[in-house]
Amino acid sequence: MAYDRLILEILTMSGEKGLTPKKISLHVYNSTNSLFAEADYEQISRSVSAWLKRNSTASDSLVEKTGQRGHYRLNMNSAQARQLMLTFSDAEEDEESGKNDENLDLSLSLFD
16 A cells, blocks of 8 residues: 555645654554554554655655654655645645535525
8 A cells, every 4th residue: 555645745734844754654554544444553654664765865856854863854846846735735725615615504594
């Protein structure tokens, strides 16, 4: 199972400071774990760490290390990361507009 989409969403929300692989793994674990399909935390942790190492090697990689030891964040100098931020912000706007439509009262009045 690929966790790349979840990792990118988590890093997008983390902001400039970034997160440690342990915290990212915990977020991914909580997102994928359910009552009927238990996820293996150790396997998720290994997958997240490997993904972060693989995607933070080059200077134009999607993910970069921060100044703090063991923290990762999105690389805003990367064209992929900027596009990703636009994609996630568009998705959030779509969800917000959908929520506004659901809150409208479309019931008929009994006393008109």
